[in-house]
Amino acid sequence: MPGDDSSSTSTAILATPTAAIPAHSPYFLHSSDQPGTPLVTPVLDGNNFPTWHRAIVMALEAKNKLQFLDGSLPKPASDSPDPPHWTRCNSMVRSWIVHSIVPNIAHSILWVDSARDAWLDLHDRFSQKNAPRIFEIRRSISTLSEGLDSISIYYTKMKSLRDALSSYRAMPTCTCGTATTLQSHVETDSLMDILQGLHESYSVVRSQILLMDPLPTIA
Template sequence: MAKGGQASNNQAVARASMEDSSSPFYLHNGYHPGLNLVSHALTGTNYNTWNRAMSMALTAKNKLGFVDGSFSQPPTDDLVYGSLLRCNSMVISWILNSVNREIADSLLYFPTAYEIWIDLQDRFQQINDPRIFQIKKLLNGLQQGSMDVSTYYTCMRTLWDELKEFQPVSVCKSGAIKDWINYHNQECSMQFLMGLNESYEQNQAQILMMDPLPIISKIFSLVMQEERQRSCEARGRRGRGVIAGAMRWHGK
């Protein structure tokens, strides 16, 4: 009876673990092997952004521990071991759905999501210095050109945010974080203003006269307002031109 009671209690604990939404072994009804967690599949060259997107998605689903090795695997005779196998297979399926076909084919025979994660890291994680060089080169050549302001800003911020991931902040001295953030904002703001088309020269001058220099999101908002105003004025001119043309045609 004691053994039976102990087994029953263990089963109850295991069942509670699987039904607890805070447990890593919990699988929501909406989770299925065909689920795609990221919008852009891993091709190899986009590993850093893919890794970040996948990490956030797995964290949201409380499954990051299956790929980062943060929790230990229970023994095979543990009652939650079956749940671990199911969750591991689910995470493997999610990873395979998030990489291109050629990469997926090379991952099929790894037994754990953790081993897949490490293999992808070993294969595609770039050494910092070459990637930093590449990002800075792209930033130096980035110009608005034919892009609208929003697209140009998005391209620039994507590069800046990735660059920031490679540049850890020193917190040894008081105020170091604040100084670094202010410096980063100034660099980002200057890059954005320098890349704008010449038609925004007046706006550039007005913004640079502000003290202190606004944060990059505020600068973007100011330039966007100017772009929208120009667009409205252009539509108004076209509308007046159409009306004037119609009046001339009727006058004839």
């Protein structure tokens, strides 16, 4: 019937924009992607930016949406077919970020139209060197000891502190070999931190390890 043909045609037209976007495209949104869903926990509270930043980046990489933050996918020209898709995904990413932040911080970026601009604003405010936090972590590392814990539990605690410290001290990008040397020094420092907190029952083993050349890795 003519009425049925018209209905089928309308349905096909409405379905075309979504169906035409392949799954590998950054414009693709899965049916499970919801704007009100926090991407990560815990949310950003102003004191956990390094770990929150890393978690958000990982989540958006998994969703193929990191391009909306790093500037590699700017808003398309108005004469292309992509602006509606870009706007839709940009709003989705903005919403994910807003719902992954405590309300008083989220309100400050709520009216920013670009997900990238909101991201850069948060980065400028919270990525500054946090000397008091670095001091706290360094002090925790220097005072941590195995005590009554097992080696595994003690190592896990130490690694958590070392990872937190490294989040405030990014290694420089280098192709001359200097970064490898710096990384070696960092690994040596980590080994020393582990050894100094071991129970005294391991004093002989510790002495033997310190005499090794080269020093073993923490693993």
